[in-house]
Amino acid sequence: MSISNNIKQILKELPDKVKLVAISKTHPAACIEEAYACGQRIFGENKVQELTGKYETLPKDIEWHFIGHLQSNKVKYLAPFIALVHGVDSMKLLAAINKEAKKNNRVIDCLLQFHIADETTKFGLDMEEAREILESADYKGFGNVRVVGVMGMGTFTDDEQQTRQEFKNLKAIFETIKAEYFAEDNSFSEISMGMSGDYKIAIEQGSTMVRIGSTIFGERSYH
Numbered sequence: 001m002s003i004s005n006n007i008k009q010i011l012k013e014l015p016d017k018v019k020l021v022a023i024s025k026t027h028p029a030a031c032i033e034e035a036y037a038c039g040q041r042i043f044g045e046n047k048v049q050e051l052t053g054k055y056e057t058l059p060k061d062i063e064w065h066f067i068g069h070l071q072s073n074k075v076k077y078l079a080p081f082i083a084l085v086h087g088v089d090s091m092k093l094l095a096a097i098n099k100e101a102k103k104n105n106r107v108i109d110c111l112l113q114f115h116i117a118d119e120t121t122k123f124g125l126d127m128e129e130a131r132e133i134l135e136s137a138d139y140k141g142f143g144n145v146r147v148v149g150v151m152g153m154g155t156f157t158d159d160e161q162q163t164r165q166e167f168k169n170l171k172a173i174f175e176t177i178k179a180e181y182f183a184e185d186n187s188f189s190e191i192s193m194g195m196s197g198d199y200k201i202a203i204e205q206g207s208t209m210v211r212i213g214s215t216i217f218g219e220r221s222y223h
């Protein structure tokens with residue numbers, strides 16, 4: 001299978017309202033160009049340096065998403081161009097994004113990352129921490145970030161019922177936050193959930209954005 005065939009295959013299964021974020025981490029620019037040639041425009045990366053390098057060499061109409069754990073002191077490298085930060089898991093990070101976005105005269109879209117897996121290695125907020133952020137005076141004063149939804153990673157497991165329940169939980173978190181904090185704000189609309197191994201379940205549970213890497217580009221090799 002080729003990259004373009006893999007993308008076509010996935011797009012066939014995605015409802016129109018679900019966006020495909022092609023996760024290109026570790027893969028060379030040539031692979032991204034192949035996906036780009038068949039119309040894919042949204043790509044996700046999880047390393048700042050790798051992302052800025054690719055941003056500089058690849059077409060400027062690519063919409064770049066950051067999907068990893070972002071350190072506050074590295075936000076400045078992404079702020080000029082990043083379209084969406086998926087993994088906001090602290091007030092400190094949100095403040096850093098706001099500050100750097102302001103310097104660039106931009107408003108940067110963000111997703112709050114929630115911890116939905118039963119693995120302690122995965123980052124993310126719980127509901128109480130999210131409330132603390134959304135109710136803080138600092139957050140209310142941020143003019144250069146826009147929280148547009150939530151993101152989560154399911155447990156790495158073969159147990160589909162568990163995965164389904166975790167995605168149900170994230171959808172419920174989204175609905176609660178929307179009702180309590182964004183009732184009048186239609187831009188709060190995204191639920192980023194689903195990867196190569198579980199995106200079909202994620203779509204069934206209301207995902208609006210799937211993050212797919214290895215099913216498009218093949219296995220990653222880390223050197």
Ligand SMILES: *Cc1c(COP(=O)(O)O)cnc(C)c1O
Nearest residue numbers: 023067195196197211212213214
């Ligand atoms: C790597 C990664 C993905 C894509 O994983 P695949 O299993 O290769 O599809 C999705 N989301 C996050 C946060 C990732 O780090």
